[in-house]
Amino acid sequence: MNKALVFGAGISGLGAKKLLEKNGYKVVLVDDKKAMSSEEGMNTLPGVDLFIKSPGVPYTELVKKAFELNIPVIDEVELAYRYMKKKVKHPRLIAVTGTNGKTTTTTKIKELIQYSGYRCEFAGNIGRSFADLVAEDADLDYIVLELSSYQLENVKEFRPDIAMVINLAPDHLDRYEKAEDYYDTKFNIAVRQEVGDYFITNMNCQESSKRLDKINADILKVSLDGGSGCDLYPKGGWVVYNGKNIICEKKLSLKGRHNLENILFIGAVAEIIGLDEEKLREFLYNTGTLEHRMERFLEVGDTIFINDSKGTNIESSKMAIEAYHGCILICGGVDKKLDLKPLVDAIKSHVSTVYLIGELAEKLEQELVQGGYPEAKIIRAGNLENSVSLIQKTIDVCEKNNILLSPATASFDQFKNFEARGKIFKELVKKYFTAGEKI
Structure with a gap:
């Protein structure tokens, strides 16, 4: 044996x-x-x-x-892949990685494929493990995998039919010696792909563009800014594919530039596998936001509470902070040894008061003060409950406020995972702000 x-x-x-x-x-x-x-x-x-x-x-x-x-x-991903490939009939594999947008993109690709009438499930860094899914031998047409850099460190034969790197920004420098090591690990997602497979790349991401010489698959290029040679991009209020208007931007239910970037990748997958474009439009005009990702979940008077617990790195939280200019921010968690200056700059420009929690609190407070953010606007709350309790005592809910949890880092110093952090935040808000209405 x-x-x-x-x-x-x-x-x-x-x-x-x-x-x-x-x-x-x-x-x-x-x-x-x-x-x-x-x-x-x-x-x-x-x-x-x-x-x-x-x-x-x-x-x-x-x-x-x-x-x-x-x-x-x-890795477990490699184990599951080897088992899956031994089957005479096996699902096509769509693999998603990047620094931000992985969960939204993975979830919405899965939901779109199901909406289009195919059997599809997701796994990996979301919900359940790839190995657990394939052990069930379910009769599926597609599997969509969300993969972290950690899950790509020891892949050998892993070869998805469609792979993508949504974007790259510094992260996990508590694990990797330098950002380039993290970026290279992300690109392991496509290292075994060949002609006939597809790799979707973001032409706005300089670090991705630098690594395209590693790709042997057929490359499909997306860009928020368009440009020569791009296959999918926004122009004139439409998302355009090969010169054809396929999605009306103003009808999209997922708002914001970051979601538009995700939609380019979703649309690219739809075109590669030949999904009906009318189904694609119907889905994207009506689909809902994800829990824990810029989730507006409660309104009390003129005060809105936003759960962005999925903001587990600086770039992700920057987008959330910029989307809610003048917000009251709850921020902090594990110290990933990252350069905090981009986060400090975003807080200085967009945050009225910041409540600091977790392991990162002292370091972030020091850098905020050194960066010129007023000390009086920095509250060292320590944990989520203290933050919500203090906010409840200091704001007038009849005035316009946006209360944003966007930690900019991982949760493991105080919580099991970002889902637990977001769930507890929502429970605390409902405990301290009992008059609210669910949005």
Whole structure:
């Protein structure tokens, strides 16, 4: 019997364990909090045929030892892909990565394909693991994967039919030595693609354009600014594909420049797989926003509350802050070791008062003061409940206010994930502002 070691007992690791056991492997599950310890795991490495490293697990001594022993170390995404490709009939694979917009784009591609009458599910960095999905052997036409850089670090054979990098901005510098390493890892999504596969690229993203020489697939180019050689772009109030007006901008239900960028990628997928353009328009004119992404969820008097807990990096939160000029901002979380100047500049230009929470609070406060933001407008609240409670005591809800949670970083210092952070924020707002109406 083949033997596999799965390092990490989260969603990804448990999905890998399920799939491996279905394929006859004896599985050793290692997790210092939930299963066998790393120290015990070290003793089990002799005889292990395959090592699955969960994406959130760092490169510990156990992982390094597996490399030393020449044990194949792969990601759960790679494991699931290999299993899927063995099937005579398998779904077409659409893979989505980038710094911002991944979840919206992944979700809306899945919903659009379903709306068009095909069997489609999403997985990866959203909802459930890829391994868990393919272990069920569901009869699907398409699978849409949202993939983080962590999930692309140890792919070997992974080859999606359609891949995309929506955009690139510095992130996860607590994991990567420099931003270029993070960008290169993102481009692993397309490293095994060939002619006949499709890669959708953002011509407004300089870092993506610099890496197009790595791509062997057929390239489809999108751009918010148009330009020579682009396939999909906005012009004159329309989204244009190969010179043809296909989507009316003012009818789009998802508003904002960031959503228009996502829609270019969604439209590109629709054109590649040949979805009906009338279905595409119907869907994009009526689809709703996602929970935790610039989600306006409560209105009290003239005060609106916006849950942008999905704002887990600086570029994402900058877009939210700029969209709500004059807002009261709740910000902070894990210190990712990023350059905070772009965030400081956005706060200086657009935020009336900022409430700081989490591990990043002290560092962000120092940089805000050094950057010229008034100390009197900085409130070191520490956590979400203190923030909401203090806001409730200091604002007049009959005046126009936008209260925005957009942390600009990850949640793991105080919450399980960004979903938990957003859910708790909404519960706290409803607790302290009981007279509100759901939007």
